[in-house]
Amino acid sequence: MEKKEMFTSRWGFIFAGLGMAVGTGNIWRFPRIVSQNGGGAFIIAWLLFLFLWSIPLLIVEISIGKKTRLGVIGSFGKIMGRKFAWMGTFVAFVTTAIMFYYSVVTGWCLKYFIATTFQGLIKRESLQFWHGFTASWEPVLFHFMAISIGALIIYRGVVKGIERANKILIPSLFFILIIACFRAITLPSASQGLNFLFSPNFSKLADYRVWLNALSQSAWSTGAGWGLILTYAVYSHKKENPILTATTLGFGNNLASILAASAVIPTVFSYFATQDFSLEKVLEVMKTDNQGLTFIWIPNLFSKIPGGTFFLALFFLALSFAAFSSLISMLELDTRILMDAGLCRKKSIAVIAICGFLLGLPSALSMGFFSNQDWVWSLGLLVSGFFLTVSVIKFGTKKFLREVILPSKNHRLLAKFFNILIMFFIPLQFLAMITWFFWTSYTENPHNWLKIFSSFSVGTVLFQWIIALGVFILLNKTITKKILNRNDH
């Protein structure tokens, strides 16, 4: 039996966890979503869901990984029984499908950092540059570079690879975010941006869309339900406290989001203060999609501020760090599963890197394919979170708290709260979100909502999910035999 590696200290695990949680979503998605949903009021709802969705799921994941010492598939097999291991396979696959195109995004960040530093990106027309870049072969090259660097880190193992990389990436990322934040809030008219960001307009809380956007942002940004922290927890110390670690990750992740928003939103307001300023214009910019805001607007905005090149390079460096720290956790998730099945680390990461590169190619070459995959599998994460909850319900929530989360301790009040969260709140939140997304897709596109080959339809989501689930249920016996027979002890 393979002897499992361990993080050298609790700090190693916390840094790795923060690396997993803080990703591009904090820097490019949060400022956009918070602007679209009225600033301060959205933040209140988003903070609430940190405690009602993200932290409970992170606690569940850390506890399962620590208890079973197996990757996602093996963990589901152990917690729920072999018959249900296909749920774990689905969770692992959703994150893997995201990894295929996430590596492409990491490559874009890397390219933009290099372009800012060495190719004078700031002086070029940013829309033209973006279209020229995405239409060329370069995204493939940078996707290859991203997955190769990530694979090299995983190849070096838990301590020399994952722990060491995150101990450099995470403090650097926070440091850069703080510098960017200070630069942004000292810009002329930045106070208008801060005012917009931090003014809690409570009437906005009557809008159900604010709540659903807050829930989806919290669910995606913390990495809860992805199976990533579950994988890292396999290497955690046996005295690790899942509740404390999950809470640390939740606070750290949300802090990074607020720092990013405090850097981006005042910069946007400051830019428009020198142009034809109107709140509508600012919101219109913030409504552009993730890629539009980050790769087209941000270079534009930074070109108008003193020291723009330096700060733009810093912004893309932060984005690259955030992307890499998350990409390596995705690579490790699959590596751990192959290692559970009997492969050594070197062979496992070689297989994952080759598959990751090849299956990421369609997203690197076609923005249409990229957007479709992003739509299908980011919604799949909600199912992943729900499956994790089902695993706890099947195991027994009270038994799970007593035997898996906090063995040898008796917390009656906590047990009651945990029971209500897992049995009612999380399934209810899952149902509300999934219904809302499908309903929005239907109302926005009533004629094509069931079309399988439409990029953003309900049909394409259900089609791809059903194929994946069907295959995993059919292969369940073979997969569990391979993984659990080796690890039954």
Place this chain on the structure above:
Amino acid sequence: MTIKAILFMIFLVVFLLGGFIYCLYLSSKRK
């Protein structure tokens, strides 16, 4: 900036940064 926005900003910084540092402090105390 309005007083309301300043107060909310202070609350967020204290809550998130304070919560994060306090959790890190508790982690460092555990053996």
